[in-house]
Amino acid sequence: MSTETLTSAPASGAELRAFLHGLPGVDQVGADERAARLATRSIKNDAKAQAIDMAITMVDLTTLEGADTPGKVRALCAKAARPDPSDPDVPRVAAVCVYPDMVEHAVGALEGTGIGVASVATAFPSGRAPLEAKLVDTRAAVAAGATEIDMVIDRGAFLAGDYLKVHEEIVATKQACGDAHLKVIFETGELVTYDNVRRASWLAMRAGADFIKTSTGKVSPAATLPVTMIMLEAVRDFRAATGRMVGVKPAGGIRTTKDAIKYLVLVNETAGPDWLTPKWFRLGASSLLNDLLMQRRKLTTGVYSGPDYFTLD
Template sequence: MPDLSTFADTAASPAELRGFLHGLPAVDQVGAEERAARLATRSIKTSAKAYAIDLAISMVDLTTLEGADTPGKVRALCAKAAHPDPADASVPKVAAVCVYSDLVGEAVRALDGTGIGVASVATAFPSGRAPLDAKLADTRRAIDDGATEIDMVIDRGAFLAGDHQKVFDEIVAVKAECGDVHLKVILETGELVTYDNVRRASWLAMLAGADFIKTSTGKVSPAATLPVTLVMLEAVRDFRARTGRQVGVKPAGGIRTTKDAIKYLVLVNETAGPDWLTPEWFRLGASSLLNDLLMQRRKLTTGVYGGPDYFTLD
């Protein structure tokens, strides 16, 4: 049995890494899907719902990752991140703003003094297909410009071809470049085909030093799903039990409604436990979710919906 606490430091051999990953217990597909569906039916009382909405807002990584992104759009998004509802100062700010690496400096300047993180999708997002030196250069640029978090996407082609060592080594290298900057590793679970692959990719990323594991780029369908997130939450729970190190989870893509967000919070609580129910350990990658959370929050506090046009469009 390898010493998992020093796995990355000892540069595990390809045979040892493959042996460990393929020795993980198989995922019961039917069981995972049934448990996720059952937890999704949990009813939430009004007081708990109000708490859950504010918690979900504080966990949002407010995201814009489009080819048409402009500095002005990023500044507007940052203003919304800091003051989601300008008419209600009690609304919490979001956890981070996520942008392409060339717009990190714009986001850093706009968020100065707010305490909100700036995440950058580096490493040849969304394909993950580029030489390692290019991925490291992209990471370095984002950090030099002030990024506090790096969202790295793995090379799914290498993973699916069985070259786990290449994926492992690239994560180790990017994490070394990050230093104290948090590294979120995007698995792109919609391309991993099976829950067993999701479990293996989750463990691989954590063994290589990931601070977070993230479901998706949002550019591939399906993106985040409850069963996939369940498998990832089980992985971080079991990883902490084995190594003592806690790793965060970030579902991203396709989470659009308050009802969706609350389902994920229930899943976190019932699978990994309440230690993960903070923005430090759980994030929701989204662009349109925040508006629905604000609408539902206003309904709870005033009894009437603000309407979709009341809040700024993202």
């Protein structure tokens, strides 16, 4: 497949289907075994301290609840900018992720910090709405100041084999984003097979995604190491074919420092060190930051602080 083909619109649904089903199949047993093997890598204390700070800078600190309020969002933004008020050396997170109607509150609270404001859009988390409604959702978030849009694909269309519809919706959403970066969420727990994860990854990248993301966090299973590894392989191979880098964001179920470090090892060993930066790798989480802070304090002071020491996310 030529670079021109990979970076241009598909000629037809049949052409896109032929391309996606022509991708090499995923050896499920092999993928599970490799991810499990990488998860056993041990990291010494000096490297662990660096990994913790790196993971903090990659966090998209997230609140996506029906009970979210402006006050809750402002408090989360304060934590994003100063994760541990007693330690100014703790780095800031990458972004705060909220619903579209909370974007203006996040933008105001984060002004001058350099922290991104991400907004879910396109009928999150189901993705089941008319395209025009999804685009209105996206444009409203961007107009309010969102610098990143996390869209969800229509899994029903994808599983029915209507790949062209999914492609066209990603293209339209990317256009509606303007200068904002687009993260495309697959909801991998509903895609069922690793082959589908690989196909969704290539489909989204062909359509112009800046990031590909595992999950909404609303469906189980959410992020897993094997699924993330398959997505990392896809972005690695896509860059080799086209020269364009695409980021990866696992989200949902990543709660501990040990989890986060496993993902960093996975990135380094699969896609390579170029992806070990918040520009190209994010961790979508709500409770992870507190565990990172607790483990960081233990390494720097020798004293383990309980979860009540830090504010709840």
